[in-house]
Amino acid sequence: MKERKGLIIICCVLWLWPASARAALPFITDDTGTQGAGKFQIEAAGEYNREKETTSGIIVKESGSGLVPTLTYGVMDQIDLFIAVPYVWYSAEEEGAGTVRENGAADSIAGMKWRCYEREGMSIGIKPFLIIPTGNEEKGLGSGETGYGTIVIMTKVEGPWTVHADFGYLRNQNEPDERKDLWQASAAVTFKVVKNLVLGADMGIVTNRDKTSREEPVYLLGGMVYSVNDDLELSLGLKAGLNASEKDWSVLPGVTHRF
Numbered sequence: 001m002k003e004r005k006g007l008i009i010i011c012c013v014l015w016l017w018p019a020s021a022r023a024a025l026p027f028i029t030d031d032t033g034t035q036g037a038g039k040f041q042i043e044a045a046g047e048y049n050r051e052k053e054t055t056s057g058i059i060v061k062e063s064g065s066g067l068v069p070t071l072t073y074g075v076m077d078q079i080d081l082f083i084a085v086p087y088v089w090y091s092a093e094e095e096g097a098g099t100v101r102e103n104g105a106a107d108s109i110a111g112m113k114w115r116c117y118e119r120e121g122m123s124i125g126i127k128p129f130l131i132i133p134t135g136n137e138e139k140g141l142g143s144g145e146t147g148y149g150t151i152v153i154m155t156k157v158e159g160p161w162t163v164h165a166d167f168g169y170l171r172n173q174n175e176p177d178e179r180k181d182l183w184q185a186s187a188a189v190t191f192k193v194v195k196n197l198v199l200g201a202d203m204g205i206v207t208n209r210d211k212t213s214r215e216e217p218v219y220l221l222g223g224m225v226y227s228v229n230d231d232l233e234l235s236l237g238l239k240a241g242l243n244a245s246e247k248d249w250s251v252l253p254g255v256t257h258r259f
Contacts (some may be wrong), residue, residue, distance in 0.1 A: 009074045025255075027202045030127065032118075032124065034127060036077050039259070040259050041258045042258075043069070043071075043072070044254060044255045047065060047251070048064075050248055052248065062092045066088045067087050068084050068087075070083070081110075082110065082111060082125075083110045085108045086109075090103065107133055107141075112127065124153065127150060127153060129181070130147070132146060143173045147172065152166070161190070166184070168184040169182070185204060186205070188221075190237065192223075198227075204218070215244065222237065235252075237254075
């Protein structure tokens with residue numbers, strides 16, 4: 001069913017966030033940075049995407065959006081805990097069959113990040129996480145099963161340049177006709193233009209959940225981060241699909257506050 005498929009796509013793509021288990025918004029590739037002992041961070045990550053596809057001569061136009069508030073707490077200088085509760089909106093217009101719409105809370109995500117190695121600007125981190133089935137399975141907003149995964153993160157800082165690389169795994173618990181073992185790889189590079197402005201590019205690939213497809217979704221993202229002050233950041237990104245398996249385009253606004 002087209003409606004259900006579209007909603008599951010939105011929910012599952014959150015494992016690339018996990019939910020802001022990604023780098024400084026709006027980037028998808030995570031970094032090894034942590035908050036520090038006793039410190040909090042609140043993020044609001046948004047996404048709006050559109051896609052148009054033709055199947056058996058029938059045109060289908062899909063649009064989706066999501067808001068992902070994430071709370072992170074620094075247990076130790078090298079260890080963070082986080083939890084995120086996404087909310088999604090979805091609509092699909094099928095030629096000659098009208099429009100279907102759905103919205104609601106999706107599956108929640110909880111996990112930790114541990115920066116386990118750091119030396120001379122090079123650091124490595126591990127981020128295990130759980131996908132908690134809080135979304136409505138009947139509406140296609142959740143899987144009804146607990147999922148799990150982990151991301152290995154590498155960050156290298158060299159002057160104003162920073163390079164990140166992620167390698168991730170997700171145990172997919174959605175539909176029976178979907179692949180269960182999903183893998184992800186991505187990399188990002190950022191450049192500090194001035195003290196309060198960072199520009200960056202991000203590219204990644206993930207296993208296609210659809211067993212009938214051999215084409216893996218690939219994306220390219222460009223974004224910026226503006227620091228209002230040391231505790232408040234505003235971000236904006238534009239993500240484009242590089243093949244038919246990825247969403248055509250997405251806009252990624254975000255706000256980050258630390259305290």
